[in-house]
Amino acid sequence: MDSALSALIAELPEGTVVTDPDILASYRQDRAADPAAGTPLAVVRPLRTEEVQSVMRWATANHVPVVPRGAGSGLSGGATALDGGIVLSTERMRDIAVDPVTRTAVTQPGLFNAEVKKAVAEYGLWYPPDPSSYEICSIGGNIATNAGGLCCVKYGVTSDYVLGMQVVLADGTAVRLGGPRLKDVAGLSLTKLFVGSEGTLGIVTEVTLKLLPAQYRGCTVVASFDSVSAAADAVVTITGKIRPSMLEFMDAVAINAVEDKLKMGLDRDAAAMMVAASDDRGAAGREDAEFMARVFTEHGATEVFSTDDPDEGEAFIAARRFAIPAVEAKGSLLLEDVGVPLPALADLVSGIEKIAAQHGLLISVIAHAGDGNTHPLIVFDPSDAAMTERANTAFGEIMDLAVGLGGTITGEHGVGRMKLPWLAGYLGPEVMELNRRIKTALDPDGILNPGAGI
Amino acid sequence: MDSALSALIAELPEGTVVTDPDILASYRQDRAADPAAGTPLAVVRPLRTEEVQSVMRWATANHVPVVPRGAGSGLSGGATALDGGIVLSTERMRDIAVDPVTRTAVTQPGLFNAEVKKAVAEYGLWYPPDPSSYEICSIGGNIATNAGGLCCVKYGVTSDYVLGMQVVLADGTAVRLGGPRLKDVAGLSLTKLFVGSEGTLGIVTEVTLKLLPAQYRGCTVVASFDSVSAAADAVVTITGKIRPSMLEFMDAVAINAVEDKLKMGLDRDAAAMMVAASDDRGAAGREDAEFMARVFTEHGATEVFSTDDPDEGEAFIAARRFAIPAVEAKGSLLLEDVGVPLPALADLVSGIEKIAAQHGLLISVIAHAGDGNTHPLIVFDPSDAAMTERANTAFGEIMDLAVGLGGTITGEHGVGRMKLPWLAGYLGPEVMELNRRIKTALDPDGILNPGAGI
Incomplete structure (x- = not known):
């Protein structure tokens, strides 16, 4: 294996292949901290699609498993290293080009979600998917997991914004799927198949994202409840009638954990808190906010607070985003x-x-x-x-x-x-078999992220 | 073959298998009228998933190709019959159940798109995809082709509304993919893979659709241009800034063909006509309509007409929808x-x-x-x-x-x-090979719609 690895090191630009044990140790786990994580043979940090192709050709020839890794923020252990395998980190693949005319962005996988949002915002555009971890998760990882977030209730998930991609397959072949066309039904929907495939079918080295005009910063409604089921009932009433841009829930533990840290005056006695928003413009958004406030009240909310000040609203949304670190304390x-x-x-x-x-x-x-x-x-x-x-x-x-x-x-x-x-x-034997057939068709030697995803 | 077919006829409820030559003739072609269409051995019109399973088990055992058919409104010949094959028509599979609480509909494939829209409208809900043929195309066919329509510019395509499905595979296995969950990333995105697969991977016998609250009937803007490129430039300016709910184009031939029939006073001298709409509520929609009217004017429109009367707007949208039959005259x-x-x-x-x-x-x-x-x-x-x-x-x-x-x-x-x-x-050899690998993995004998789709 050592001599094989030397060949890969020699083939790639200097510094691309890392074998320093301390660095390897830091790539063993993602945020799921899987205790069964192995120690990789090497971490490879390519800059270009061609380098990813070299890695996959080498891995296929040498039967070495490859674990693709974005920012390592995954919560299900999809980027857990394997003993003797390669961790292929896309962290250095960070180019992005925004086209305001087609309202698309072509980006490499290594940018953080927040960086993509920022780059497109310069053109008055918006990339909606917003995992709570958006400041530390990569767009490549978002595509691997079909990441969601807070905006999904109105704006859907990552898959809804992926128009095309370049993917390196297990054998090192690079293919382009889709592109900056809003409608394209030629051939199977492979772009959609690769979204959410958790690095088991190929390695996404470039992605074409659909963008929307900048989001309107609308109204926010916060409500406290003394019963979880009352809050849940209110949710169903709301989504049956309108399309809120956010409809988030925190339980008593989360409320208190956040209040411990942020001291913003949340109701410590509440069983549940809802943070809802509408981004419809003008009167329509205010109407929706009033509707949600009314529904919360009718469902027994102990406290309801509405604001059309976006910054004030943002404080509550930040509180919701902060719930995971707060409970983690x-x-x-x-x-x-x-x-x-x-x-x-x-x-x-x-x-x-x-x-x-x-x-x-x-x-x-x-x-x-x-x-x-x-x-x-x-x-x-x-x-x-x-x-x-x-x-x-x-x-x-x-x-x-x-x-x-x-x-x-x-x-x-x-x-x-x-x-x-x-x-x-969950899937049942027949659907599991269908997953396996596709996996085998695309990665016959099973070298892409074995033991994860499917 | 005759004795084999007899076995299928005996297995299925009376009247399910049709062999009358006159009826067979009417199932040879879809709206593409492919002159190379064959004459099928039989047309099978099942009512239930189990019957579709029987057909596929029989077809696999007897190596008979099966062409799935919705309403026969396809424009690319995806439902063209093959000599000696089976046409499996889903036209009698017409059950639908709407769940206003989860805002989903579970429907069989045989309903027309317009019937799905009507059924969900009774609950104040909306199924957006709207091919021009929505009154004569089936929802199953829409899923097979990943159909679009006029609303896609804002609301996306069929794939964006399919949460789950039941599919019968080539060997007769029936699987359930996805379901009434707005987010689900367990396993590969098979639901999305089957949408747009044109009956080459399986036969969709039931589908779970995501619905939206009823669309607001907003403002419509109609503009005439003496140059196509001026109209096209206006489109790009508009989509870069706002999200119209419709942005349709007709050329001089279409304008005149429609005017010949409808006599509604369209500008016969125009080189292009745009029909645009905004369904944002209240002032926001009017603002968008004003913006579009202004952009059209700035791009040299010879005539611009705006209305916030939905019925008046609908007349122009109907004119656009009527363009195909008008030119067909x-x-x-x-x-x-x-x-x-x-x-x-x-x-x-x-x-x-x-x-x-x-x-x-x-x-x-x-x-x-x-x-x-x-x-x-x-x-x-x-x-x-x-x-x-x-x-x-x-x-x-x-x-x-x-x-x-x-x-x-x-x-x-x-x-x-x-x-x-x-x-x-178009796809190139590598992506074509990827398509074929998946096709072979799911339909190894190639009996599902051979020669179509991929």
Whole structure:
């Protein structure tokens, strides 16, 4: 293997292949911190598609598994290193070109989501998908997981904004799929197939994104409830009538964790808090905000606050975004991502409460409520083996609960390695077989991110 | 074969399998009227998924090709019958259930697009995709082709509204993909892969659609131009700034053909007419309409008409929808569907004019201009062999022209059989090979719609 690796090192520009053990150690895990992570043979940090092709040709010839990695912010362990494998990090692939005329951006995968947003904003344009981690997650990783965020309730997910891509396949072939055309139905929808494939089918080295005109900064409505089910009922009433641009949920644990840190006067006694927004312009947005405030009140909100000051609204949205780090201050997190059809949201949250009580665990639930996509945050101490085991048990039980309610094991974080044991049970044997057939057709030797995704 | 067919007839409910030669003849072609269409062995009109499974199991066992067919309104020959094959028509599969709480509809493939719209409208909901043929095209066919329409410039295409489906695979296995969950990233994006696959990967027997709250009936702006490029430039200026809900183009031939029939006072001397709309509510929509009217004027429009009376606006939209039948009154049509990036729209239209002049043909161009998706209508007399040949030549030249401008050979009608000869040239050998690998992985015997789509 050493001599094989030397050949790769020689083929690529100096500094592209890293074998320093300290650096390798820092690429073993993503944010999921999978304890089973291996130590890679090397980390490769290419700049260009051609270099990615070299890596894949080499990997195919030498039967070496390759784990693609964006910014390492993944929460399902999709970028967990394998012993003796390559970690292919796209972090240095950072070019972007914005075309305001076609309203598209062509970007390499290494830019952070926030950097893409910033680059297109200079042209008065907007890239909607906004994972809470948008300042530290890469656009390539967003594509790998089909990432969502807070805006999805109105603006959809990453897949809805990917018009085309360049992908390097397992054997090193580079292909271009789609492009800056808003409609194109020639051939199979391969662009959409690669979005969300978690690096198991190919490595995205360039992507063409659809952009929208800048978002209008509208109205925000914040409401506190003394019951989770009342808040959940309000969600269904709202989404049945209007299209809010945000409809977020925090439970009591999250409210208090955020208040501990930000001291912004959140209601510590509330069982649930909703942060809702409308980005419709002018009177229409105010009308929607009034409607949401009325629905919250009718569903028994103990406090309702509305504002058409965007900065004031942004403070509450930032509070919601801050929920994960705030709860993380209480211990390590196992971060869940289950989703259910909207009417099952209240049952999901109360079921999670039961699981928490049963295992003596603190589990905080935050949710993109308008999508039925929740993030139960399981707090545990990794140095406490018994507690870690209870946390892992709860992690699985929450997925089983969601599936039992007609939901999914992952709404936007991806399957990675952490959720793979539950995938076959969720999809069923026939759909699992269909996934495998496509995987085998595109990566017959199974060298792309084996053990993750599918 | 006769005895094999008898077994299928015996297995399915009475009347499901049709072998009457007159009826078979009416299922040979779709609206593309492919002269090379064969005569099927039988037409099968199932009611249930289980019956589709029986057909596919039988077809696999007997190596008989199966051509899935929706309403037969396809314009690329995707439902062209094969000699000795089965035409599997989904026309009798017409159940629909709307769930206003999850804002989804579960529908069988046989309903017309307009029927789906009507069924969900009863709940105050809206299914956006709106091919011009929405009154005569089936939702199953829409999914097979990833159909678009007039609303796509703001609301996207069919794929954006398909959350899940039931599909019967080549071997008769029925699988459920996705479901009524707005976010779900577990496993590969198979739902999206099947949308637009033109019956080559499986037969969709049920689909879960995402719905929106009812559309607001906003403002309409109509403008006439004495130059196509001025109209095209206006399009780019508009889409760079706002999100119109419609941005449609008609050329002089279409304007006059529609005026011949509808006598609504369209400007017969205009080189181009734009029909634009905004469905933003209240002042925002009026503001957008004023902006579009101003842009049209600044780009030299000879006449601009704005209205916030939805019925008045609807008359112009109906005129645009009527363009295809109106031009069809002049002869048979070869209906093109090429798309280009927006800045190339004017070059595409002028290139088509040259092709028309060169071959002595009448070619009218209508377009979903905001998407860069055009429908050149090549008028010809099928009883005139020389003219038919010239029309076919022009058909190919228009695709070559579009591809040369960075465009696609089909924006929303699909490849079918008519465009298949151009597919490999457009996609290139590597992407074509990728398509074939997936096709082979899912339909190893190649019995699903062979010769169409991919």
